[in-house]
Amino acid sequence: MTTTMHREVTSGAPHPAALPRLLRGLRPEGGAVGLGEHLERWGALDLRWVRHHLQPELEDSGLRGHGGAAFPVAAKWRSVAAAGRRPTVILNGAEGEPASAKDALLLARTPHLVLDGAAAAAAALGAGRGVAYVPRHLSDALLAAVGARQRHGLDPVPVEVLEAPPGFISGQESAAVNGVQGRPAVPSFIEIRPIRERGVDGRPTLVHNAETLAHVALVARYGARWFRALGTERNPGTTLLTVSGRPGGPVVQEAAFGTPLREVLGLGPDATRSYQGALLGGYGGTWVTIDTLLGLDLSEDSARSSSATLGAGIVVLLGHDACPLAEVARVVRYMEGESAGQCGPCVHGLAALDEVLQGLAFARQSRANVEAIGELCALVEGRGACRHPDGVARFVTSACAVFASEVAAHLRSGPCRRVGAPSELPFRGRVLRRQGGVAARPR
Amino acid sequence: MRRALKMVVDPVSCAGEGLCAELFPERITLDPWGYPIVSDEPLTPQLMEHARRAVDMCPHLAIHVMDAPVRVPTPTRRGGDGPGPEPTRAEARIVAQLRGGGPRR
Numbered sequence: 001m002t003t004t005m006h007r008e009v010t011s012g013a014p015h016p017a018a019l020p021r022l023l024r025g026l027r028p029e030g031g032a033v034g035l036g037e038h039l040e041r042w043g044a045l046d047l048r049w050v051r052h053h054l055q056p057e058l059e060d061s062g063l064r065g066h067g068g069a070a071f072p073v074a075a076k077w078r079s080v081a082a083a084g085r086r087p088t089v090i091l092n093g094a095e096g097e098p099a100s101a102k103d104a105l106l107l108a109r110t111p112h113l114v115l116d117g118a119a120a121a122a123a124a125l126g127a128g129r130g131v132a133y134v135p136r137h138l139s140d141a142l143l144a145a146v147g148a149r150q151r152h153g154l155d156p157v158p159v160e161v162l163e164a165p166p167g168f169i170s171g172q173e174s175a176a177v178n179g180v181q182g183r184p185a186v187p188s189f190i191e192i193r194p195i196r197e198r199g200v201d202g203r204p205t206l207v208h209n210a211e212t213l214a215h216v217a218l219v220a221r222y223g224a225r226w227f228r229a230l231g232t233e234r235n236p237g238t239t240l241l242t243v244s245g246r247p248g249g250p251v252v253q254e255a256a257f258g259t260p261l262r263e264v265l266g267l268g269p270d271a272t273r274s275y276q277g278a279l280l281g282g283y284g285g286t287w288v289t290i291d292t293l294l295g296l297d298l299s300e301d302s303a304r305s306s307s308a309t310l311g312a313g314i315v316v317l318l319g320h321d322a323c324p325l326a327e328v329a330r331v332v333r334y335m336e337g338e339s340a341g342q343c344g345p346c347v348h349g350l351a352a353l354d355e356v357l358q359g360l361a362f363a364r365q366s367r368a369n370v371e372a373i374g375e376l377c378a379l380v381e382g383r384g385a386c387r388h389p390d391g392v393a394r395f396v397t398s399a400c401a402v403f404a405s406e407v408a409a410h411l412r413s414g415p416c417r418r419v420g421a422p423s424e425l426p427f428r429g430r431v432l433r434r435q436g437g438v439a440a441r442p443r
Numbered sequence: 444m445r446r447a448l449k450m451v452v453d454p455v456s457c458a459g460e461g462l463c464a465e466l467f468p469e470r471i472t473l474d475p476w477g478y479p480i481v482s483d484e485p486l487t488p489q490l491m492e493h494a495r496r497a498v499d500m501c502p503h504l505a506i507h508v509m510d511a512p513v514r515v516p517t518p519t520r521r522g523g524d525g526p527g528p529e530p531t532r533a534e535a536r537i538v539a540q541l542r543g544g545g546p547r548r
Contacts, residue, residue: 189454346454379480
């Protein structure tokens with residue numbers, strides 16, 4: 001779809017090819033960008049323009065959601081708008097994935113860019129209510145930011161700040177809607193009634209994560225043509241990545257879609273000497289070999305061509321000091337504990353997977369049990385109200401493929417010497433210790 | 444994408460009673476833990492009577508019949524990703540019955 005009226009790029013716009021965009025001007029160790037500095041850097045949103053022109057402009061921008069599903073943003077807006085009633089806009093800052101830190105970084109460091117995106121969505125869709133659903137450690141600062149905006153009349157509707165409970169699934173779309181309504185923040189079975197049409201209090205509801213809204217804020221300022229100056233035709237713009245496993249600890253970085261991943265990650269052809277595999281897309285994502293990783297571009301399309309996913313923009317590089325099966329077993333135990341416990345196949349299937357993987361990593365497991373892994377994964381796939389079990393199945397099956405020789409070695413001679421090494425994969429707020437050869441329950 | 448009538452289990456409501464698999468083994472089997480596995484195959488008019496019984500008898504009202512896209516790509520009259528053929532009159536009547544809008548038997 002094309003529109004006749006393109007956003008004219010204002011003279012204060014950053015060069016369209018310049019990187020970074022979202023992280024522009026953020027000092028590596030600096031604090032939050034206050035409202036004054038924010039307006040100085042980006043200028044104020046023109047809400048009158050936004051009301052009339054942002055929707056078609058977003059359509060042209062090709063922006064997709066940055067929460068993992070890569071769903072076209074304009075299509076989501078269209079169905080929210082078509083539902084007829086005044087919608088609710090939710091800024092979803094509940095980034096439950098322990099290996100992701102980008103939404104928290106945006107909310108902590110450049111909150112007004114994210115809130116601008118929410119304001120733009122609320123103005124363009126005529127929302128009656130705006131909610132920022134964020135974890136506790138971010139809520140006070142965000143409340144102050146919202147207050148400062150109110151004094152300047154920057155938001156078309158007042159934004160309520162609601163606390164998202166911790167946990168892997170509390171940021172899942174329907175779980176966020178439930179949390180905003182004061183119910184337990186667990187997913188609903190929504191095959192029958194999509195959130196976009198009937199969400200909070202039965203109203204059409206737009207849920208976007210912090211990064212998606214920050215991109216919206218840039219499209220609302222500089223337009224689709226500016227936005228498309230970086231990235232590819234199908235995956236325009238830039239994306240944030242949370243990269244961990246490299247020396248120096250986890251970092252959030254921004255790169256243009258389509259950039260070779262080896263370049264983004266700073267990996268040379270000898271990367272296999274440093275790393276034995278990589279996890280893309282987090283704990284509901286997929287393991288890939290380093291060779292596969294080096295051949296990928298930064299885009300969901302490229303990842304999917306290798307049966308992988310970037311998820312919410314997560315890369316974890318696994319060094320050679322770790323036992324991959326111990327890492328996998330710890331994550332599966334964590335994910336089992338993070339299940340909402342609502343759906344039988346997820347409850348029982350993840351418990352069964354947990355048992356087999358604990359045995360494989362830390363004890364001695366029979367070949368028959370290990371061969372059942374594939375069957376268990378197939379049994380849980382597509383059988384929950386949300387995609388939690390599907391993610392675990394994907395995580396486990398890809399691990400078994402990438403680390404097949406490790407599986408064989410553990411079957412042959414029991415746990416390897418590296419199983420005692422501390423966990424390389426991150427667990428937010430949880431320490432998983434081994435006790436007597438089996439990882440302690442994280443509950 | 445072609446659309447057809449399919450059975451769907453609401454996994455949150457389902458408590459694994461297993462009645463549905465007994466009433467409708469043509470499309471529903473049970474997993475090792477007693478929860479239903481519903482075939483993705485579309486329902487045929489001949490099977491609708493059984494489907495309706497499974498829907499009605501579930502103590503947790505966890506089973507639904509939905510007009511849903513068929514995941515396996517099948518050739519349609521229009522081809523491509525069009526909305527696919529309309530449900531036949533028999534299918535439409537059955538849906539109406541299932542929604543409680545029509546006479547039951």
